[in-house]
Amino acid sequence: MSEQHIGIVLNPSKVEAEVLEDALDAASEMRSRPQLSIFETTPEDPGGAAAAQALAAGVDLIITAGGDGTVRAVAEVLAQRRSRVELGIVPLGTGNLLARNLGIPLGDVDAALARALDGTARPVDVGWCLAELEDGPRRSAFLVMAGVGVDARMIDETDDDLKKTAGWIAYVEAMGRAVTASSAVEADLVVDGETRIHETVHTVLVGNVGTVQGGIDLLPDAAPDDGRMDLLILGEDGVAGWADTVRNVVWDNGIAKLLPGRGDDGEGAVDSETATRLALSTLALDLSAPRMAQIDGEALGETTSLRIEVQPAALRIRL
Numbered sequence: 193m194s195e196q197h198i199g200i201v202l203n204p205s206k207v208e209a210e211v212l213e214d215a216l217d218a219a220s221e222m223r224s225r226p227q228l229s230i231f232e233t234t235p236e237d238p239g240g241a242a243a244a245q246a247l248a249a250g251v252d253l254i255i256t257a258g259g260d261g262t263v264r265a266v267a268e269v270l271a272q273r274r275s276r277v278e279l280g281i282v283p284l285g286t287g288n289l290l291a292r293n294l295g296i297p298l299g300d301v302d303a304a305l306a307r308a309l310d311g312t313a314r315p316v317d318v319g320w321c322l323a324e325l326e327d328g329p330r331r332s333a334f335l336v337m338a339g340v341g342v343d344a345r346m347i348d349e350t351d352d353d354l355k356k357t358a359g360w361i362a363y364v365e366a367m368g369r370a371v372t373a374s375s376a377v378e379a380d381l382v383v384d385g386e387t388r389i390h391e392t393v394h395t396v397l398v399g400n401v402g403t404v405q406g407g408i409d410l411l412p413d414a415a416p417d418d419g420r421m422d423l424l425i426l427g428e429d430g431v432a433g434w435a436d437t438v439r440n441v442v443w444d445n446g447i448a449k450l451l452p453g454r455g456d457d458g459e460g461a462v463d464s465e466t467a468t469r470l471a472l473s474t475l476a477l478d479l480s481a482p483r484m485a486q487i488d489g490e491a492l493g494e495t496t497s498l499r500i501e502v503q504p505a506a507l508r509i510r511l
């Protein structure tokens with residue numbers, strides 16, 4: 193069998209290449225060291241070009257070393273090309289929502305690398321989101337969530353310095369500001385080309401996985417390999433309740449969970465009468481006024497139109 197060739201797509205603002213090289217050396221002690229190529233991301237190109245270079249170099253496995261933004265950029269290239277090259281994730285971001293939802297070890301490079309090297313590849317769905325933005329249409333892949341409303345604004349308003357020093361607590365702080373700043377908007381939704389919904393909404397989210405910061409399970413039925421995405425619509429009255437839920441869960445359970453000896457039993461699913469949940473393959477969303485859209489924690493810009501579709505089992509992620 194020819195030697196395995198691994199490509200690491202590395203965000204150098206998160207970790208030094210030597211850390212990954214040393215970890216790979218340690219993991220390879222008992223077997224032949226695979227060929228390793230490192231492809232660095234840049235602020236202007238957070239992983240797409242690096243992934244394309246890795247594929248061009250003929251790697252058998254791509255491992256991302258960065259956060260959700262790095263994984264998203266790499267996944268976009270793999271899904272677009274319908275590549276069967278497997279993906280491993282060493283989560284080094286702030287939120288690491290995908291890794292968190294998939295049960296990949298956080299804050300432990302060696303353990304995450306072991307999964308990437310020896311884990312079994314599982315199919316993971318990818319969502320595609322076409323947004324009409326001020327400077328034209330943009331089509332982006334997402335693995336965690338896409339949408340408009342409180343969540344998107346919250347991410348957009350998250351102070352970068354705060355995010356660096358305070359981590360997920362920064363999200364809560366930003367959310368407090370976002371809830372007061374958000375205003376309702378008329379939304380027309382068409383689910384799977386047939387179910388029509390007209391509602392005054394604050395937030396519309398489509399998720400591949402359900403858990404957000406603080407262990408809050410926004411989409412309890414979301415599964416990354418079911419070929420569907422889950423839709424959450426928060427109506428006009430829902431947002432206050434949701435914000436309360438989030439704040440309570442984050443503060444009461446989130447902080448408690450971080451303290452030694454405390455259980456992980458906090459559940460924060462939205463159960464408001466004004467919240468609607470559905471599974472879907474496609475969604476057309478039109479808004480009466482522009483709202484900030486986001487994909488996997490990245491602010492896209494303001495839009496009145498999103499078109500979302502699922503590419504089932506587009507990725508093979510080692511878990």
Ligand SMILES: Nc1ncnc2c1ncn2[C@@H]1O[C@H](COP(=O)(O)OP(=O)(O)OP(=O)(O)O)[C@@H](O)[C@H]1O
Pocket residue numbers: 203204205206232233234235236237238257258259260261262263284285286287288289488489
């Ligand atoms: N070479 C680089 N130097 C500085 N910044 C970079 C570089 N490469 C990528 N970035 C920036 O890193 C960000 C992407 O970070 P990444 O997704 O890896 O972590 P994160 O944002 O902390 O993750 P998470 O979404 O999980 O919290 C982008 O804003 C991108 O511009």
